[in-house]
Amino acid sequence: MKFGAILKACRERAGYSQEELAFRLSINQSDVSKIEKDYREPTISLFQAWIQNTQTPEVIVAFLYGMDGISMISQLMPLIGGFILWM
Secondary structure: OOOHHHHHHHHHHHOOOHHHHHHHHOOOHHHHHHHHOOOOOOOHHHHHHHHHHHOOHHHHHHHHOOOOHHHHHHHHOOOOOOOOOOO
8 A cells, every 4th residue: 555645744744854753763764755755665563653753643543444545635634734745
């Protein structure tokens, strides 16, 4: 499943750079970049830590309900205050 754009939106919503989030997750900045570009999938524990660090639990709820990336973003927009995602 591709959800790099969703995790990027979570990071940006929290106001973190890739470097800041990488530090919080104890991974390399290049790993954050690869995950956000869908070149690499995060482990479930990394996914959970990403959500906890960015304080975006609504993403896990949507993920567990099986929403695909685009519909997840469009349905989360009202919840996260109309965050604009550049694609």
